[in-house]
Amino acid sequence: xxxxxxxxxxxxxxxxxxxxxxxxxxxxxxxxxxxxxxxxxxxxxxxxxxxxxxxxxxxxxxxxxxxxxxxxxxxxxxxxxxxxxxxxxxxxxxxxxxxxxxxxxxxxxxxxxxxxxxxxxxxxxxxxxxxxxxxxxxxxxxxxxxxxxxxxxxxxxxxxxxxxxxxxxxxxxxxxxxxxxxxxxxxxxxxxxxxxxxxxxxxxxxxxxxxxxxxxxxxxxxxxxxxxxxxxxxxxxxxxxxxxxxxxxxxxxxxxxxxxxxxxxxxxxxxxxxxxxxxxxxxxxxxxxxxxxxxxxxxxxxxxxxxxxxxxxxxxxxxxxxxxxxxxxxxxxxxxxxxxxxxxxxxxxxxxxxxxxxxxxxxxxxxxxxxx
Amino acid sequence: xxxxxxxxxxxxxxxxxxxxxxxxxxxxxxxxxxxxxxxxxxxxxxxxxxxxxxxxxxxxxxxxxxxxxxxxxxxxxxxxxxxxxxxxxxxxxxxxxxxxxxxxxxxxxxxxxxxxxxxxxxxxxxxxxxxxxxxxxxxxxxxxxxxxxxxxxxxxxxxxxxxxxxxxxxxxxxxxxxxxxxxxxxxxxxxxxxxxxxxxxxxxxxxxxxxxxxxxxxxxxxxxxxxxxxxxxxxxxxxxxxxxxxxxxxxxxxxxxxxxxxxxxxxxxxxxxxxxxxxxxxxxxxxxxxxxxxxxxxxxxxxxxxxxxxxxxxxxxxxxxxxxxxxxxxxxxxxxxxxxxxxxxxxxxxxxxxxxxxxxxxxxxxxxxxxx
Numbered sequence: 001x002x003x004x005x006x007x008x009x010x011x012x013x014x015x016x017x018x019x020x021x022x023x024x025x026x027x028x029x030x031x032x033x034x035x036x037x038x039x040x041x042x043x044x045x046x047x048x049x050x051x052x053x054x055x056x057x058x059x060x061x062x063x064x065x066x067x068x069x070x071x072x073x074x075x076x077x078x079x080x081x082x083x084x085x086x087x088x089x090x091x092x093x094x095x096x097x098x099x100x101x102x103x104x105x106x107x108x109x110x111x112x113x114x115x116x117x118x119x120x121x122x123x124x125x126x127x128x129x130x131x132x133x134x135x136x137x138x139x140x141x142x143x144x145x146x147x148x149x150x151x152x153x154x155x156x157x158x159x160x161x162x163x164x165x166x167x168x169x170x171x172x173x174x175x176x177x178x179x180x181x182x183x184x185x186x187x188x189x190x191x192x193x194x195x196x197x198x199x200x201x202x203x204x205x206x207x208x209x210x211x212x213x214x215x216x217x218x219x220x221x222x223x224x225x226x227x228x229x230x231x232x233x234x235x236x237x238x239x240x241x242x243x244x245x246x247x248x249x250x251x252x253x254x255x256x257x258x259x260x261x262x263x264x265x266x267x268x269x270x271x272x273x274x275x276x277x278x279x280x281x282x283x284x285x286x287x288x289x290x291x292x293x294x295x296x297x298x299x300x301x302x303x304x305x306x307x308x309x310x311x312x313x314x315x316x317x318x319x320x321x322x323x324x325x326x327x328x329x330x331x332x333x334x335x336x337x338x339x340x341x342x343x344x345x346x347x348x349x350x351x352x353x354x355x356x357x358x359x360x361x362x363x364x365x366x367x368x369x370x371x372x
Numbered sequence: 373x374x375x376x377x378x379x380x381x382x383x384x385x386x387x388x389x390x391x392x393x394x395x396x397x398x399x400x401x402x403x404x405x406x407x408x409x410x411x412x413x414x415x416x417x418x419x420x421x422x423x424x425x426x427x428x429x430x431x432x433x434x435x436x437x438x439x440x441x442x443x444x445x446x447x448x449x450x451x452x453x454x455x456x457x458x459x460x461x462x463x464x465x466x467x468x469x470x471x472x473x474x475x476x477x478x479x480x481x482x483x484x485x486x487x488x489x490x491x492x493x494x495x496x497x498x499x500x501x502x503x504x505x506x507x508x509x510x511x512x513x514x515x516x517x518x519x520x521x522x523x524x525x526x527x528x529x530x531x532x533x534x535x536x537x538x539x540x541x542x543x544x545x546x547x548x549x550x551x552x553x554x555x556x557x558x559x560x561x562x563x564x565x566x567x568x569x570x571x572x573x574x575x576x577x578x579x580x581x582x583x584x585x586x587x588x589x590x591x592x593x594x595x596x597x598x599x600x601x602x603x604x605x606x607x608x609x610x611x612x613x614x615x616x617x618x619x620x621x622x623x624x625x626x627x628x629x630x631x632x633x634x635x636x637x638x639x640x641x642x643x644x645x646x647x648x649x650x651x652x653x654x655x656x657x658x659x660x661x662x663x664x665x666x667x668x669x670x671x672x673x674x675x676x677x678x679x680x681x682x683x684x685x686x687x688x689x690x691x692x693x694x695x696x697x698x699x700x701x702x703x704x705x706x707x708x709x710x711x712x713x714x715x716x717x718x719x720x721x722x723x724x725x726x727x728x729x730x731x732x733x734x735x736x737x738x739x740x741x742x743x744x
Contacts, residue, residue: 001393005377006401006410008607009679009695010496010620021373029378030402033496033619038378100508105501124382124405126498129477133505136472136646146624235380247405248382252518274508307381323381 001305011035014060015150015212023220023230031061031124037232046231047328050199053227054158056219059196059203060150060212064119065108065127067135069142072116075135080110081256081265081273087112092177092192094264095120097127098275102255102282105130107246109194111179121151121205123246134274148209149190154219155201158226163202165222167191171202179205184218187211196233198241198371235303236325239334242293242367248307249291249322254338255279258287260366289319290344293364296333296352300326301359309353310337310361318343318350327368334368335361373677383407386432387522387584395592395602403433403496409604418603419700422571425599426530428591431568431575432522432584436491437480437499439507441514444488447507452482453628453637453645459484464549464564466636467492469499470647474627474654477502479618481566483551493523493577495618506646520581521562526591527573530598535574537594539563543574551577556590559583568605570613570743607675608697611706614665614739620679621663621694626710627651630659632738661691662716665736668705668724672698673731681725682709682733690715690722699740706740707733 005028012034014020020037027039037058040046049055067075077084080095087093087110095110097120106127108120120127132144154162163171166184171191174180179192188207195201206215220228238245244259256265257279267280294310304324312318324335335352343350348363377400384406386392392409399411409430412418421427439447449456452467459465459482467482469492478499480492492499504516526534535543538556543563546552551564560579567573578587592600610617616631628637629651639652666682676696684690696707707724715722720735 001379002376003379003398003400004374004411006399007373007375007677008401008620009676009693010617011401012623013678026375027378028375029380029383033623039376099501099504126501129471129498129502130505132471133502134509137506137509245382248380251384251405304381305379306385321381 005035007035014058015206015209016058016060016152016216017212019213019216020058020230025230032063032122034061034063036061039232040230044328045229047234047236049227049229049231050156050197050234050237051329052157054154054156054162054223055231056216056223056228057153057155057232059153059233062121062151063146064121064149064205065131066117066119066145066147067131067142068117068145070116071140071142072118075131075140075142076110076118077271078134078273079131081267081269081276083266083269083271084110084112089114090178090180092179092194094177096256096261096264097130098256098279100274100278102275102278103253104246104250104256104259107244109177111192119149125246148207150206150209150212151203152206152215152219153195153201153203154223155195155197155231156199158228159199159201161226162219162223162228163191166219184215187215189215196243197237198243198367198369199237235323236328239323239325239336240327240329240367240369241371242336245323249336249338254289255282255287257282258289258291258338260291286341288341289338290341291366292337292339292344293366293368294321294335294337294350294352294361295364296324296335297360298333301333301354304335305355310339311351311353312343313349313351321352324352329369336366339363377407379407386430387578387581388430388432388524388588389584391585391588392430392602397602404435404494406433406435408433411604412602416700417601419606419608421599421601422528422569422603422606422609423701424529426526426528426534426595427603428588428595428600429525429527429604431525431605433496434493434523435518436493436521437503438489438491438517438519439503439514440489440517442488443512443514444490447503447512447514448482448490449643450506450645451503453639453641453648455638455641455643456482456484461486462550462552464551464566466549468628468633468636469502470628470651472646472650474647474650475625476618476622476628476631479616481549483564491521497618520579522578522581522584523575524578524587524591525567525573525575526595527567527569527603528571530600531571531573533598534591534595534600535563538591556587559587561587568615569609570615570739570741571609607695608700611695611697611708612699612701612739612741613743614708617695621708621710626661627654627659629654630661630663630710632663658713660713661710662713663738664709664711664716665738665740666693666707666709666722666724666733667736668696668707669732670705673705673726676707677727682711683723683725684715685721685723693724696724701741708738711735
């Protein structure tokens with residue numbers, strides 16, 4: 001079941017679009033109204049590069065929502081469930097955004113660029129409208145915009161070597177989610193230690209959309225001695241490592257507590273944030289569902305095309321699969337699912353409704369593979 | 373330049389997904405986080421059906437943002453630039469939504485279902501967050517949700533015959549954008565006179581996502597005597613008829629006045645709405661750009677893959693193409709563009725930077741083809 005993706009002016013092209021076409025991109029998705037590569041024709045080779053050497057990803061679709069102005073810090077604190085008052089310029093924080101019902105509506109990284117300027121580096125939903133609507137309703141003195149900023153990810157065990165060759169040895173001292181504004185041969189950018197994999201990695205936030213091919217080519221050249229090649233956010237690696245995929249894992253109504261992300265939400269913090277009341281109530285009652293791992297019986301599955309239904313052994317609906325894939329490192333079928341809490345204990349036996357028929361499954365802990 | 377679209381759980385499937393696969397869908401896009409068919413392998417046949425007989429489109433991705441509760445009408449009036457106080461239940465209105473800077477952020481149809489319940493039937497941006505953010509900030513007594521409602525469009529000169537065969541002769545009395553809640557063999561739905569073409573047309577808002585294939589098959593059967601076949605929103609017909617494509621025509625920062633949509637914005641209305649101040653200022657100063665048609669010289673073009681640059685004859689940037697296609701009915705290249713006002717007079721000669729080199733072009737009025 002394969003379909004062509006329509007290429008037209010309704011969806012934006014990344015600054016790296018031409019470079020990825022030259023590199024042989026074969027598969028794409030749409031993310032934040034932008035084409036995003038998902039494959040270059042050899043999935044296993046791309047996976048091996050990511051976990052064994054280093055891969056270059058066009059993740060320009062990870063757009064920034066910039067909040068700038070005198071009320072910027074106040075507005076950010078209304079949205080982010082963590083105390084941002086002690087964040088320093090150059091720091092980043094994982095900042096889960098919830099609506100008034102507690103539903104998770106995005107899981108961005110928050111970057112502090114100045115005391116009065118922040119970026120949410122967002123997953124695939126229009127947070128510009130959430131942030132901008134609240135600012136408009138309250139008449140806050142901020143500008144909410146999407147700047148010309150397009151991340152390029154360098155991920156894999158050799159990523160620090162590539163990035164040090166490009167920028168210098170100081171990059172080894174960057175802490176996770178920390179960033180520094182710099183340049184590369186005149187290309188303005190921010191270098192951050194981050195990326196949507198459980199491997200070592202950096203992201204280069206390109207700040208001039210006309211220089212995409214220049215940047216791609218420079219990184220590719222620097223990476224050749226280290227085994228670099230094109231790649232994309234990898235569904236098998238992210239499942240093995242239990243990275244959250246907003247949309248797949250969260251739609252339509254999951255909250256951060258049932259997703260197991262309570263450590264990133266400070267419900268006892270003094271400043272209120274949107275969603276705090278609802279999440280406090282959910283915490284008191286206990287989440288109705290839990291995000292868990294599943295081992296699914298052989299034979300090896302195709303990756304899941306959609307949210308398959310999970311049943312208990314009596315045939316009652318127990319939850320939904322977020323993602324199911326054959327693990328390359330474990331050589332068995334693994335899945336992530338949101339399961340009704342009474343059925344989410346480790347060792348519980350369940351049944352997954354795959355397109356090729358029901359399969360036995362067993363609840364297990366996450367992640368499947370600890371980072372190395 | 374063709375790429376596969378990744379099919380996975382991160383993007384939702386329409387209730388009509390299986391039916392469109394059975395009908396031979398070949399091309400897809402993503403719209404409101406949902407796969408949406410864009411072609412069935414024979415573009416010209418699909419176009420002919422739309423303008424000569426009747427076509428069936430999966431437009432489930434045109435999602436609804438429901439606003440329900442005591443403050444619903446108040447909130448809608450804060451957003452919509454038209455007086456909604458006289459709307460009756462069963463009426464629809466084109467309701468352009470702007471942000472505080474006047475930027476158009478969606479161009480939905482507003483449906484009034486009850487005095488305290490409305491739907492925005494939206495284009496491809498997350499209006500749930502715009503509406504929900506404002507409601508949260510102001511503490512309004514409303515619920516903002518996305519209900520289980522998935523439109524199926526029947527478009528083309530024979531559409532009224534098909535719909536009358538299914539529902540009865542009363543459908544001929546429905547005014548444009550009016551709707552009625554009804555059912556078809558137990559399938560709950562709303563029938564509306566609407567659709568994203570300049571042909572006659574209806575949309576069936578399916579209200580039970582488990583019944584997509586049932587509904588698709590029933591409409592297809594009823595349509596066979598009238599020449600129905602599968603299709604999709606058609607880039608050539610929409611360009612000929614000058615329908616706005618939110619995203620293609622509007623990104624990143626266009627406002628409704630420069631898009632020529634001033635007739636749908638009541639700046640002299642008593643209740644304020646978000647964006648009114650900015651748009652009033654833009655009206656006073658005169659829009660800096662204008663949406664116009666362009667005839668582009670032969671030979672026949674491929675449809676535009678992106679927003680091509682337009683220059684004046686001195687080589688200066690004059691604007692961007694929204695869409696350029698070979699018109700099937702006019703047998704010449706046509707385009708829609710947003711052009712700096714001084715260069716937007718009918719008859720102005722411009723140059724379009726196509727991927728195959730510059731082409732001469734001439735500004736003309738819109739639409740290229742009048743309905744009817």
